[in-house]
Amino acid sequence: MITVHVLNGPNLNLLGRREPQVYGHMTLAEIERMVRERATGMGVAVTFRQSNHEGQLVDWIQEAGAQGAGIVINAGAYTHTSIALRDAIAGSGAPTVEVHLSNVHARETFRHRSLIAPVSLGVICGFGPMSYLLGLEAIHRALAERSPQDTPSKH
Ligand code: CA2
Numbered sequence: 001m002i003t004v005h006v007l008n009g010p011n012l013n014l015l016g017r018r019e020p021q022v023y024g025h026m027t028l029a030e031i032e033r034m035v036r037e038r039a040t041g042m043g044v045a046v047t048f049r050q051s052n053h054e055g056q057l058v059d060w061i062q063e064a065g066a067q068g069a070g071i072v073i074n075a076g077a078y079t080h081t082s083i084a085l086r087d088a089i090a091g092s093g094a095p096t097v098e099v100h101l102s103n104v105h106a107r108e109t110f111r112h113r114s115l116i117a118p119v120s121l122g123v124i125c126g127f128g129p130m131s132y133l134l135g136l137e138a139i140h141r142a143l144a145e146r147s148p149q150d151t152p153s154k155h
Contacts, residue, residue, distance in 0.1 A: 001045050002143045003069040004136060005094075006035055007060055008050035009076030015101075023101050024128045031129045038133055042140055054078055058088040065092025070143045072135040074099050079114045090119040095142050099135040100125035 008028060016027035026034075032048045039046040047069070051057055057075065064071050071094045078085055079098065089096050096119070103126030104111040117123050121142055124134045 001043065002140060002147075003045040003047070003067060004039065004139055004143075005060060005064040005067075005069050005071050006032075006046060006048045006132065006136075007057060007064075007071060007073045007075070008048075009057060009074060009078045010052045012074060012076055013050050013052070026129050031132055034129060035132050035136060038136060042136070044136070044140055046136075054082055054084055058084055061085065061088040061092050061094065061096075065094040070094060070139040071096040072099055072132065072139055073097070073116070073120075074101070074132070075116055079104075079116055080110055082115055086115045086119055089116055095139060095146070096120045097135040097139045097142075098123040098125075099131040101128050101131055102126060 012028055015023055016025055016030065028050055035048060036046055049060055051060070057078065061071060071089070073096060075082065075085055075098070079100070096116070098114060098116055098120040105125070114123065122138060124131045124138065127134060
């Protein structure tokens, strides 16, 4: 079965409670529910986690790689600063899609650079919670292409 680890970085536990004008009204628990519902429909197993700690995220990226899982990651502010996360993604070999709620390119210039984008399959940003669903769809297709035996046959 295709497995996807959805990893969330610093401060995303505050979603829905502060800065709704930037990040919307949905809490991370609500986003998790929405992702799980969609994943169930796709026949994808999901591990959904959040941490404020860089090293914890590194451990989870390595775990996903060791399990042969894909990753959808909203690394929060670590996106723009973390060589450790970039090295973990590259070293884990886990196919990874970077997602963001906000359109980081329409915000401050320090958010325009991502250290993890070059080691990710692609980046989805600016669609609010839907960015996670688009990320799930993208990683599902990428993983299904790699191991077609995991995809239900059309005939
Ligand atoms: O748009 C995104 O998803 C971000 O990854 C969110 C990060 C930000 O540093 C990135 O540049 C873009 C910030 C997450 C913090 O979330 C909060 C939610 C509510 C209140 C305060 C912060």
